[in-house]
Amino acid sequence: xxxxxxxxxxxxxxxxxxxxxxxxxxxxxxxxxxxxxxxxxxxxxxxxxxxxxxxxxxxxxxxxxxxxxxxxxxxxxxxxxxxxxxxxxxxxxxxxxxxxxxxxxxxxxxxxxxxxxxxxxxxxxxxxxxxxxxxxxxxxxxxxxxxxxxxxxxxxxxxxxxxxxxxxxxxxxxxxxxxxxxxxxxxxxxxxxxxxxxxxxxxxxxxxxxxxxxxxxxxxxxxxxxxxxxxxxxxxxxxxxxxxxxxxxxxxxxxxxxxxxxxxxxxxxxxxxxxxxxxxxxxxxxxxxxxxxxxxxxxxxxxxxxxxxxxxxxxxxxxxxxxxxxxxxxxxxxxxxxxxxxxxxxxxxxxxxxxxxxxxxxxxxxxxxxxxxxxxxxxxxxxxxxxxxxxxxxxxxxxxxxxxxxxxxxxxxxxxxxxxxxxxxxxxxxxxxxxxxxxxxxxxxxxxxxxxxxxxxxxxxxxxxxxxxxxxxxxxxxxxxxxxxxxx
Amino acid sequence: xxxxxxxxxxxxxxxxxxxxxxxxxxxxxxxxxxxxxxxxxxxxxxxxxxxxxxxxxxxxxxxxxxxxxxxxxxxxxxxxxxxxxxxxxxxxxxxxxxxxxxxxxxxxxxxxxxxxxxxxxxxxxxxxxxxxxxxxxxxxxxxxxxxxxxxxxxxxxxxxxxxxxxxxxxxxxxxxxxxxxxxxxxxxxxxxxxxxxxxxxxxxxxxxxxxxxxxxxxxxxxxxxxxxxxxxxxxxxxxxxxxxxxxxxxxxxxxxxxxxxxxxxxxxxxxxxxxxxxxxxxxxxxxxxxxxxxxxxxxxxxxxxxxxxxxxxxxxxxxxxxxxxxxxxxxxxxxxxxxxxxxxxxxxxxxxxxxxxxxxxxxxxxxxxxxxxxxxxxxxxxxxxxxxxxxxxxxxxxxxxxxxxxxxxxxxxxxxxxxxxxxxxxxxxxxxxxxxxxxxxxxxxxxxxxxxxxxxxxxxxxxxxxxxxxxxxxxxxxxxxxxxxxxxx
Numbered sequence: 001x002x003x004x005x006x007x008x009x010x011x012x013x014x015x016x017x018x019x020x021x022x023x024x025x026x027x028x029x030x031x032x033x034x035x036x037x038x039x040x041x042x043x044x045x046x047x048x049x050x051x052x053x054x055x056x057x058x059x060x061x062x063x064x065x066x067x068x069x070x071x072x073x074x075x076x077x078x079x080x081x082x083x084x085x086x087x088x089x090x091x092x093x094x095x096x097x098x099x100x101x102x103x104x105x106x107x108x109x110x111x112x113x114x115x116x117x118x119x120x121x122x123x124x125x126x127x128x129x130x131x132x133x134x135x136x137x138x139x140x141x142x143x144x145x146x147x148x149x150x151x152x153x154x155x156x157x158x159x160x161x162x163x164x165x166x167x168x169x170x171x172x173x174x175x176x177x178x179x180x181x182x183x184x185x186x187x188x189x190x191x192x193x194x195x196x197x198x199x200x201x202x203x204x205x206x207x208x209x210x211x212x213x214x215x216x217x218x219x220x221x222x223x224x225x226x227x228x229x230x231x232x233x234x235x236x237x238x239x240x241x242x243x244x245x246x247x248x249x250x251x252x253x254x255x256x257x258x259x260x261x262x263x264x265x266x267x268x269x270x271x272x273x274x275x276x277x278x279x280x281x282x283x284x285x286x287x288x289x290x291x292x293x294x295x296x297x298x299x300x301x302x303x304x305x306x307x308x309x310x311x312x313x314x315x316x317x318x319x320x321x322x323x324x325x326x327x328x329x330x331x332x333x334x335x336x337x338x339x340x341x342x343x344x345x346x347x348x349x350x351x352x353x354x355x356x357x358x359x360x361x362x363x364x365x366x367x368x369x370x371x372x373x374x375x376x377x378x379x380x381x382x383x384x385x386x387x388x389x390x391x392x393x394x395x396x397x398x399x400x401x402x403x404x405x406x407x408x409x410x411x412x413x414x415x416x417x418x419x420x421x422x423x424x425x426x427x428x429x430x431x432x433x434x435x436x437x438x439x440x441x442x443x444x445x446x447x448x449x450x451x452x453x454x455x456x457x458x459x460x461x462x463x464x465x466x467x468x469x470x471x472x473x474x475x476x477x478x479x480x481x482x483x484x485x486x487x488x
Numbered sequence: 489x490x491x492x493x494x495x496x497x498x499x500x501x502x503x504x505x506x507x508x509x510x511x512x513x514x515x516x517x518x519x520x521x522x523x524x525x526x527x528x529x530x531x532x533x534x535x536x537x538x539x540x541x542x543x544x545x546x547x548x549x550x551x552x553x554x555x556x557x558x559x560x561x562x563x564x565x566x567x568x569x570x571x572x573x574x575x576x577x578x579x580x581x582x583x584x585x586x587x588x589x590x591x592x593x594x595x596x597x598x599x600x601x602x603x604x605x606x607x608x609x610x611x612x613x614x615x616x617x618x619x620x621x622x623x624x625x626x627x628x629x630x631x632x633x634x635x636x637x638x639x640x641x642x643x644x645x646x647x648x649x650x651x652x653x654x655x656x657x658x659x660x661x662x663x664x665x666x667x668x669x670x671x672x673x674x675x676x677x678x679x680x681x682x683x684x685x686x687x688x689x690x691x692x693x694x695x696x697x698x699x700x701x702x703x704x705x706x707x708x709x710x711x712x713x714x715x716x717x718x719x720x721x722x723x724x725x726x727x728x729x730x731x732x733x734x735x736x737x738x739x740x741x742x743x744x745x746x747x748x749x750x751x752x753x754x755x756x757x758x759x760x761x762x763x764x765x766x767x768x769x770x771x772x773x774x775x776x777x778x779x780x781x782x783x784x785x786x787x788x789x790x791x792x793x794x795x796x797x798x799x800x801x802x803x804x805x806x807x808x809x810x811x812x813x814x815x816x817x818x819x820x821x822x823x824x825x826x827x828x829x830x831x832x833x834x835x836x837x838x839x840x841x842x843x844x845x846x847x848x849x850x851x852x853x854x855x856x857x858x859x860x861x862x863x864x865x866x867x868x869x870x871x872x873x874x875x876x877x878x879x880x881x882x883x884x885x886x887x888x889x890x891x892x893x894x895x896x897x898x899x900x901x902x903x904x905x906x907x908x909x910x911x912x913x914x915x916x917x918x919x920x921x922x923x924x925x926x927x928x929x930x931x932x933x934x935x936x937x938x939x940x941x942x943x944x945x946x947x948x949x950x951x952x953x954x955x956x957x958x959x960x961x962x963x964x965x966x967x968x969x970x971x972x973x974x975x976x977x
Contacts, residue, residue, distance in 0.1 A: 071864060332915065336906035340899060363892050370889030371966055375561055377882070393862070399888045400859030403852045406895065410829055417821040420786055422932050423828070424912035426821060441912055473863050480860045 010060040011076050015083045016053030020046050022140055023091065023133060029210070030129025038127045041094040049087055071483065077474055081466050085109045088137050097130045102455040102462075109462035111137030113469035114351060116224025116321040116438035119451045119458065123229050128210065135217040135225045141469070142221025142251075142351040143191050186259040191351075195220050198247045205240040215240075219247045222351045224321030224438040231446070232311075233324040241307050241324055245314050252278065252318030252346035273386040274347050274358045281357070282317060285341060286310040289334045296331050309334075317341045319353040321438020323446035335441065339428070342437050353436030353468055355405060361385050362398050404472050408434060408464070415460050419453060429453075433461040434468040496559065500567055502552040507571050507638055509545025511578055512538055514629060518582070518622040530618030533585035541578055562972065564652045565963045571635055572955060575626075576600050582622050588615060593944045600951040601927060602626030603634070604958035605840065607713035607810050608927035610947060612940045614719055617700065624707040624715055630958070631711025631741070631840040632680045633657060640673035657838055658845065658960055665749050676838075679748045684710050687737045694733070696725045709734045710741045712841045714810035714927055714937075721812050728796065734811065735803040742807040742835030743768065763875040764836050764847045768806075771846065775802040775830050782822040798823070806830035808842040810921065810928035812935055824930055828917065831926050842925030842957055844894060850874060851887045893961055897953075898923060904949055908942055922953035 023046035030039045089108035092098040098107060103119045110117045111134055120126070126134075195216055202212035214227045228234035232244055253275060260268040269275055289309035290302075299305035308325045315322045316338050327338050345354010365383045373379060382389040412430035413423070421443050428440030429450070439446040450458065467475040477483050515538035522530030559567070576599045584595035589611055597610035602623045609615070615623060629637065633656045653669050665672045684706055691702040701717050708715030718724040722731060743765055750756040760766055779798035783789055789797075797813055804811040805827045819827065834843025854872045861870055871878040879887075901919035908915070917929045918939075929936045939947060956964050966972050 074864075332906040332909045332912075333903070335912070336903050336915070339912075340903065343899070363896070367889055367893050367896065370886065370893070371962065371969055372971055373882070373885075374962055374966060375565075375971060377561070393866075396855075396888075397859060397862065399892070400855045400862075402892060402895075403888075404856045404859065406891075407853070407856060410825075410832075414822070414825050414829070417825040420821045422911075422913055423821065423824055423916070426825060427916075473859060477860050477863055480857075480864070482861060482864055 006060045011079050013053045013056030015080045016049045019087045020049030026133035029132040033128035038095045045090050097126050102458045106458045106462045109465045112141035113465040114138050114141045114221045114223035115436040115465045118449050135214040138221035138223030139217040187255045190258045201243045219244045222318045222320045231323045245311050248314050248318045248320045252350050252352040254347040254349045278357045286313045318346045319437045326447050328445040433464040505548030512542030518618050522618040527618045529586040533582045537581045568656050568963045597947050597951045600954045603630035604954040605630050605711045605713035606925045606927035606954045607715050609938045612938045624704045627711040627713040628707045636673045640677050675749050676745050690733050709737045712807045712809040731800050738807040738809045742839045742841035744836040744838045768846045775826050779823045782820045786820040808926040810926040848887050922950050923957040925957050
């Protein structure tokens with residue numbers, strides 16, 4: 001076995017162990033609620049993953065003392081995610097909850113990538129332990145299993161910077177404190193804090209601990225799995241709607257800002273151009289949708305319209321995908337806003353997906369600069385999203401990211417079109433998968449699901465979800481020959 | 489306090505005067521036709537429009553003294569934008585004064601669709617023959633660029649035309665084939681005229697078309713606008729020969745015209761060496777293949793029907809002509825997807841087609857590729873190459889901005905058009921059909937070319953999209969920025 005293969009297997013081993021261990025809470029839930037058959041197969045999956053991981057680690061223990069190259073960083077990320085997605089699918093399949101392996105893989109990808117799209121037609125009949133696992137994958141995926149690894153890997157002698165570049169969402173990683181591991185710990189504490197607070201708040205709203213945890217995982221990870229067929233709409237409670245809206249909103253914000261704000265106070269938030277734009281988008285869209293709904297008399301009560309429009313706006317922009325209303329019954333104008341929000345997504349370094357607000361901001365600055373260079377061809381201008389100049393390399397990376405996004409949407413929609421469904425379904429299925437949103441339009445609206453799609457479409461969408469979560473390039477890079485040529 | 493910068497107002501005015509004169513002369517063609525065929529409403533409108541336009545043009549161009557001026561980019565943009573708006577505004581009057589439509593907005597829409605070679609219509613009634621001829625004339629003028637025509641026939645104008653040509657010609661770079669811009673413009677127009685004549689003759693040979701039909705169809709296809717003179721469209725003739733001729737000339741008109749010049753002068757005998765041309769052909773062939781296959785798999789139609797429809801329709805949309813062969817056909821989703829994609833890509837640069845252009849799409853793909861390499865080797869420097877030549881960094885960044893702006897406008901238009909309350913697909917394809925100057929909307933159940941159902945204000949917006957699309961956005965957008973009107977730097 002050569003070094004690269006050994007290294008890869010070591011990563012696989014670690015991932016298997018981590019995911020195996022993280023199945024244990026769900027196994028515990030299964031112990032309380034489910035039949036012994038479900039419990040047993042679930043437990044077996046978890047234990048065998050841990051054992052297999054341990055064995056792999058044992059075999060490959062001598063592989064690593066060298067420095068990580070960028071290529072290795074990419075490899076780790078991809079291997080980790082694929083292994084997690086496959087392993088995460090096994091409980092669904094083994095317990096017989098989701099008999100089709102493609103469906104199970106889809107559900108698992110959707111979970112880990114915090115997408116929240118489902119192939120389940122009736123969620124409520126599933127064993128509770130399985131449902132817990134399904135939502136728990138959101139929580140794990142939320143901050144990226146790999147950032148987990150940032151906290152873990154340094155103990156193996158791996159410096160985390162390279163990994164973080166491909167893992168954490170968004171174009172730049174502003175380092176709030178000097179060491180990557182400290183950052184990761186800070187992020188996790190914040191994440192954990194949000195989880196605890198939201199769970200408590202939801203329980204005040206009348207949910208039991210189980211439901212509160214499930215919905216917390218869904219909203220903090222900006223995933224969107226619920227334990228009910230009607231999603232959050234099941235509770236029909238304004239209080240719960242508002243709590244979930246607030247936490248989705250909080251988790252769509254750059255997590256680094258929370259850590260920065262400890263040192264610099266409230267200014268840290270206000271000085272961030274991305275956050276300002278993010279809040280502005282939410283405010284404008286919610287108001288626009290709310291007013292349209294009232295004018296067209298879809299809603300008679302101002303309060304209901306305001307709560308529903310804000311909930312849907314935040315849910316889609318943060319790429320969560322919870323629903324309290326079926327936006328497909330809304331006027332086309334509202335639907336278009338929702339569609340555009342799907343493309344934009346949350347802030348960088350948040351748990352949200354999509355293009356990220358910062359990229360959109362840079363795109364607009366680029367267009368603006370393009371106009372002025374046309375008038376004054378010799379003027380040199382830099383792109384400034386906040387107070388600082390953005391290095392040209394980052395700007396060009398953002399542009400190429402946009403292009404890849406566009407091209408991938410068209411390629412994906414082409415494959416989905418084999419279903420012979422309408423184009424709204426084709427495009428929105430791909431966009432919702434690539435942006436990790438959840439619901440789409442047409443056949444896959446907020447009240448429908450992906451169960452009608454063919455296995456090919458499901459598989460492609462599963463890969464798209466992971467590609468979207470890993471910021472496209474991480475996965476796309478595998479296709480380049482340069483990646484496999486180590487002399488390059 | 490910023491002061492308004494001074495433009496070469498006199499030179500601009502003189503140029504516009506000549507343009508109006510030219511437009512007036514162009515109106516004589518349908519006028520004569522109306523007189524000959526005794527079309528009462530046509531006579532009424534053109535008897536008023538043509539003489540006034542000619543007179544106004546003559547007065548302006550002769551009263552403003554000849555004046556040597558050096559144009560800067562700013563003037564290039566202002567000339568192009570004002571010239572096009574002026575042409576469209578004046579060109580709308582024949583429609584308005586005849587009994588075709590009662591609202592000026594519809595006439596404006598019709599005229600915009602004419603000059604921008606979009607080829608859609610605002611009313612669900614057929615144009616009278618006189619107006620059809622007028623629309624064909626505007627298509628022909630708009631196809632290659634009306635200002636390029638002015639530059640080519642009047643090199644002695646004393647204006648350096650490169651900024652105008654740059655602002656009007658489609659494509660990322662306006663390549664000068666000859667030393668003088670006016671000579672290049674002349675070459676472009678000579679090729680254009682040659683193709684027009686050739687297609688006219690070939691269509692006449694079919695025996696199924698009258699001279700009038702052949703003329704309208706020729707101008708419709710050579711300018712890639714998609715104008716036909718029967719309500720049933722091309723199906724009326726039911727002739728494979730005609731379909732093939734139209735398709736071929738649509739493709740020819742969508743190829744970079746500079747290639748023809750190189751071909752004729754012997755600089756490059758092998759057209760297939762040009763990477764853009766090759767990519768364009770591959771896109772078309774691939775599109776036809778996939779569409780045919782998809783129609784065969786999903787539908788019950790025969791191979792012949794599938795191939796015939798796919799061939800014609802893919803070419804029609806890929807060249808942004810927007811002809812519709814079979815209005816009642818329901819395309820499988822895969823075909824719709826392909827048609828939409830080729831419509832977004834469009835033809836080659838420096839041709840009469842619209843949309844993104846193949847060369848830009850190629851550069852975009854290369855940029856994605858470069859992104860990959862950059863991520864593996866962050867310190868590497870990779871040039872973007874088209875064929876053997878590296879594309880210079882400013883051009884690449886220009887293309888980047890172009891595509892991003894195009895997409896932004898497309899998405900913004902979705903929001904505006906959604907007020908109409910149509911379904912998602914129709915809204916999207918309408919925006920794309922306007923911006924790419926195709927003019928054909930592939931809906932989920934039926935395709936449409938007339939936009940009478942849209943609200944008048946939205947029709948105005950659609951007209952704006954057509955102009956923005958034809959002028960490749962920036963001349964119009966730049967005029968809307970504060971920057972443009974700010975202090976001269």
